[in-house]
Amino acid sequence: MSERRIRWGVLSTANIGLKRFIPGAAASRNGVVTAIASRDAARARDAATRLGIAHAYGSYEELLADPEIDAIYNPLPNSLHAEWTLATASAGKHVLCEKPLAIDAAQAQQMIDGCRERGVLLMEAFMYRFHPQHARVRALRDAGAIGELRAVRSAFTFQLEPFPPQNVRLRSELAGGALMDVGCYAVNAARMLFGEEPQWASAQWDHRAEFGVEVTLAGVLGFSDARMAAFDCGFRAWGQGSYAAVGTRGQIDVPNAFVPNGETTIVVSDGSGRRTETVPAVDQYQLEAEEFADAILNDRPLRIPPDDALGTLRAIEALRASARAGGVRTEIR
Incomplete structure (x- = not known):
């Protein structure tokens, strides 16, 4: 298995990211949380300082433009999942998007198609699985x-x-x-x-x-x-x-x-x-982050494909x- 680690960026300072995902990803064997973004730059800097994250950005666009980021965790409100997942895919980065993947199946299909067209992985973040x-x-x-x-x-x-x-x-x-x-x-x-x-x-x-x-x-x-x-x-x-x-x-x-x-x-x-x-x-x-990172690093299919979200x-x-x-x-x- 590759010794390379996936460099994560976190889209927003949502509680689930700060309290759950970031500690899990930081403890993972194959990933590191490198950057976090908020529309409030001070909040991003505060979160980065508290959680030991190297880079803080005052906009989502800045995070997506960072060439040192491999994958994005998207815990934004449900209505924003599609917009920022597709923007992430356009930036050439893989996306772990919180559940439910979209507001409906048609929107989820657009997200799946958009990520496939860009050659990036997309996974719905049902961590319990x-x-x-x-x-x-x-x-x-x-x-x-x-x-x-x-x-x-x-x-x-x-x-x-x-x-x-x-x-x-x-x-x-x-x-x-x-x-x-x-x-x-x-x-x-x-x-x-x-x-x-x-x-x-x-x-x-x-x-x-x-x-x-x-x-x-x-x-x-x-x-x-x-x-x-x-x-x-x-x-x-x-x-x-x-x-x-x-x-x-x-x-x-x-x-x-x-x-x-x-x-x-x-x-x-x-x-x-x-x-x-x-x-x-x-x-x-942590296990969710490791699965997603392992699929990226080893160019393999996800255990739970994004199409599962459609059902x-x-x-x-x-x-x-x-x-x-x-x-x-x-x-x-």
């Missing part, structure tokens, strides 16, 4: 530990009340809302576990006119052979981020599926009882359409 607990769940599924997988149940909620009106999650012009912020994890996990795309969707939501977004949503996705995934997401309930894979002969529970803190557990229940498996603590942001976004579009129509079953196209 790189945690080894999910590989273990899939191995148990494939080994028949719970029989045939029939249902997936998941939840991703946290308490945001009283609602701060300037929070990006509550701003419709930034493509916020519970489904885009945390429900996308449940949709993505259901697709991962079933290994196929859902065929239809149904949803109910608590949509707030003052924000123009939903603050809670409960949804169902229908897969082949009458298999289903049910989930709830939102900003009004006690924090949880879990899923259960339910089979014909047992069930696998993952209590800390999306944002684990330290050692995690997988609980397998079947006719003989319950057993708990322990998965050592990892930094899933999640098509399901999200159908869930939204269903919720607007009062929960009617909506085909996913």
